[in-house]
Amino acid sequence: MSYIHLMVVLIWALNPMAAAQSGLELTQTGGSVRNRKQRDISCRENLEYPHDNICCLNCPAGKYVKEYCTGALEKGTCEDCDIDTYTEHDNGLPQCLKCTKCRSDQVTTKTCTITQDTECQCKPGYFCAPDQACEVCKKCSRCKYNEVRVKNCTTTSNMVCETRLPTSSTISGKTPGPVVVIVVAVLGITAALASVYWMRRKLFKRTDTQNNPSGTLKVVVDDQNNRSIEERQNKQNAVLDDTQLYPLLEQTQAENVLIKLVSLNGDESLKKCFELFEELDVHYHNRFFRHIGLSDNAIKSSAHLHPEDRVYELLKVWLEKVGMDADxxxxxxxxxxxxxxxxxxxxxxxxxxxxxxxxxxxxK
Incomplete structure (x- = not known):
């Protein structure tokens, strides 16, 4: 091969290498930077975002990128988020994020702003554990009658109850002796006889009233001598709530004859009926519980509960207060x-x- 042919071959081989080298130099010297591929762009995290093979500076929180930058290390046009949209951090987003809408079983604790999303939590009486997907709030549990409350229900945790300590007779494991059985039987018979006597006496009184036209039904509205100061104050508050209480009482006296109910299982029957009072009109809650003798403090202490739970809890308070006289x-x-x-x-x-x-x- 002659010298001329050798030179031609070398020039032909070196042309692609020269073109590649010139492209590399062009990139390094700020020439046609846009010829680089997108994967070759490495922008600084949380400071820049890639666009058209260059790095643009982020827009601040509360804004979004309306127009991209045209040169490296420049900031495009940033625009404020619209109503019900937000961005919490510096960003290169082409639009803001939509604000969260709280569900019907939740309440809003923080409203949405252009820099912060809405915050929601379960309504009082309901909870949702933070380590679980909160698709729906769960109703708080209620302690049974053989349990005591250890921890109240919160918006993120259920109520915690523990079984009450057994009595000494249960711990010993001994069965009641014959004497105890006899005593219980005698007391039961005595109670039954007293109940029969009371019902017969009431029947005789009613017959006498019907036979005597001059007899009238008397209902003590407020015996100042038999009520504590707190109960009298509660009665005054009830009258302030509704000035029509006394006409209602007169109407009840004139039109209603109460039906006497007899328990089939002692106190347990009464306790099981507490849930039936959940249908009580919520507008009468305070007046109803004042009327049966609960204090204003006791009534207000349950104001945060769901209406159904509130009735149930206040009836338990009433039972503890009245004790054996609960009817x-x-x-x-x-x-x-x-x-x-x-x-x-x-x-x-x-x-x-x-x-x-x-x-x-x-x-009957």
Whole structure:
């Protein structure tokens, strides 16, 4: 091969290498930077974003990129987020994010702004564990009668209950002796005889009233000598709530004859009926519980609960306060006192259907 042919071959081989080298130099010297591929662009995280093979500076929180930059290390046109949209951090987003809408079982704790999304939490009486997907809020549990509350229900945790400590007789494991059985039987018979005597006495009184036209039904509205200062104050508050209480009472006296209910399972029947009072009109809650003797402080302490749970908890407080004198008939009378006749009839019907109570013998 001649010298001339050798030179031609070398020039032909070196041309592609020269073109590649010139392209590299062009890139390094700020020439046609746009010829680089997108994967070759490495922008600084949280400071820049890639666009058209260059790095643009981020827009601040609360804004989005309306127009991209035209040169490296420049900031494009940033625009404020519209209503109900936001961006929490510096960004290169072409549009803002939509604000979260709280569900019907939640309440809004923080409203959405252009730099912060909406914050929601479960309504009072409901919860959602933070380590679980909160697709729906769950209703808080309630402690059973053989349990005590250890921890209240919050928006992120359920109520915690523990079983009450057993009595000494349960711990010893001993069964009641013959003497105890006899005593219990005697007490039961005595209670039954007293109940029969009371019902017969009531029947005789009613017969006398019917035979005597001059006899009238008397209801003590407020005996100042038999009420504590706190109860008298609660009564005054109830009158302030509704000036029509006394006319309602007169109407109840004139039109209503109470049906006497007899428990089929002692206190357990009364406790099981508490859930039936959930249908009590919420507008009568405060007045109803004042009427049965609860203090304003006790009533206000349950104001944060769901209406159904509130009725249930306040009836438990009433039971603890009244003790042995607690009577289902007193609750029914209180409903009629406020003209809640339909609720009273529904509760009586359900109490009998569920086998908690029956009509007194002389009322059947």
């Amino acid at each position: 289902m008939n007193d609750l029914i009378k209180a409903l009629l006192y406020f003209g809640q006749r339909l609720s009273a009839e529904n509760i009586i019907s359900k109490a009998i259907e569920n086998g908690y109570y029956e009509y007194a013998e002389n009322e």
